[in-house]
Amino acid sequence: MACMSVLTRDEAQNRAQLLDVHRYAIELDLTTGDDTFDSRTLIRFTVLADQDDTDTFVEVKPAELRSVTLDGHPLDPETLDGNRLPLKNLTPGEHELHIDAAMHYSRTGEGMHRFTDPADGETYTYTQLFLDDVQRVFAAFDQPDLKAVFDLTVTAPRTWTVLANGITEHLGDGRWKAATTPLISTYLVAVAAGPWHSVRTEHRGLPFGLHCRRSLAPHLDADADELLDVTRACFDRYHEKFTQPYPFDSYDQAFVPEFNAGAMENPGLVTFRDEFVFRSAVTDTQRQTRAMVIAHEMAHMWFG
Template identity: 85%
Template sequence: LRTGLAPGPHELTVEADMAYSRTGEGMHRFTDPADGETYLYTQLFLDDARRVFAAFDQPDLKAHFDLTVTAPPHWTVLANGTTTHHGDGRWTAATTPLISPYLVAVAAGPWHTVRTDHRGLPFGIHCRRSLAPHLDADATELLSTTTALFDRYHEKFDEPYPFDSYDQAFVPEFNAGAMENPGLVTFRDSYVFRSAVTDAERCSRAVTIAHEMAHMWFGDLVTLTWWDDIWLNESFAEYMGYQTVAEATRWTHVWTDFAAGRKDWGYDADQRPTTHPVAPDPEAVPDTASALLNFDGISYAKGAAALRQLTAWLGEKDFLAGINRHFTRHRFGNATLADFLDNLASATDRDVHTWAAAWLRTSGVDTLTAHAT
């Protein structure tokens, strides 16, 4: 192929006007009926970065991102890194480490914010102004839960938190539960409770916070190479979220909740005609549309149950040794299931690959039959 390009680096500049979204794909725009204020935020998962900016939109094509945002003067702009206001509504965000395009995040608007510092990093929680009293009422629980989980992950993982700040934005009309954008996790704002709720709902919110925080390491620091391994992102965060909530918060019973409710989601999905292995073959996921079909109880609940079983079989010490080797070897890079298994195998005498073939590459529930003599 003759391109006519001279050797060396080249710069491509793309100028584009992109439409705002009302579906939660790309740059979502919302006007609050309570006070008329407008808010914008990105949701770029799986392949929606193209709705906001030009990019080679694959998880294995990581880059450093520099963002400049111009917004109305009374707005605040949040991003993956700390942001600086230069006046006249012009903001710049700190250059990101190497991240995938689907993890780039911006949230802009007249946010109501509660901040604290922890372990030398700024932590913030944000919501639209009309929800300010409700966020303030829950701020102590939200921030204490977040920092307790943060500390517990640092006890588990050798790699320190890899970004320069930790913001959690509760955004309107979100089309998912939450999204693990590095340094700027977005949640649906129904997690800002506006009336009395059960303790189970508070526990569920804590699990979601822990799930997204686990992604900072497994998903953001080390990212899947292609979408056939999306189960590993989600199964790991699901397992680690429940485990860390049980260890670091007052909801020590949370594995009972998993067994009684969440795990049933996996059993149900695994008995349908549409069941699939926890870890599908790459050939079964040729594109992002195919990958979306695997976002179900198998990828989340069954995979988390399998990882919990694996941890019990290996012992938590060896499991975490393998995980930490995985993070160190692939930090700010990409990895596959084979890489994950090899790193686990290097920390144990157990036959991890045979375990994976039996538990991750097959579909359907196991059948136990009693033989009486």
């Protein structure tokens, strides 16, 4: 297989002129083993008329690419070149692309990270898709200006809770469905699944939540009032400063293990390194830094 290709500016501009991407329907199954999970993606998109080039590609980095169909016609999975699956001779109008793949879990924070807590043996998974690691979780036209709405369904072990960009509903038998997102970029889709310890409340009619692994529950509970006070104060201040209301249906903050960044501004589901759940006495400066990070990530809900 060829080396992974990096999307160039020219390629992104050309693809944006060719495509209007409408909707992703994504089904993830996190019950298939410790090394891989199943990922099935339906992408609905339109090829715009009067384009000179009707060839393009979708990005995916699978452990195994099982099948691909375009408008009901099978495509050869063997045409996958690195992380690019070519789509050739596209006609103007609407199209449906179905991709069924197995994907690798990550142990270094890219894509779908999987962690087993040595304290109690519980396992957690969560996504980190910035910059271009959505391709490790589901197939996508992976560039920020090709925004779409996302419908997400996740099958997880029955003792787990699944968090996502929007409010999630447990359908039974470990299946969870997230509310359809507004238009967002591919790298901002977020999932966090595991036997989370959660502290939940409401503010301005919206559900707010704090989440961490169970072994850190006493430490999160000790700081929950402070964390929620900071969150509510920032939320109210941004509504004073900006003319647009908060555009999502909930606000969850998940403190996740082995995070390879400080925090990530996923809409409706901000992820933080769980070192911010303090295990011992800390300085005022450390608490101020944590509050600053909470404020910073929330600001992203309105811009950037």
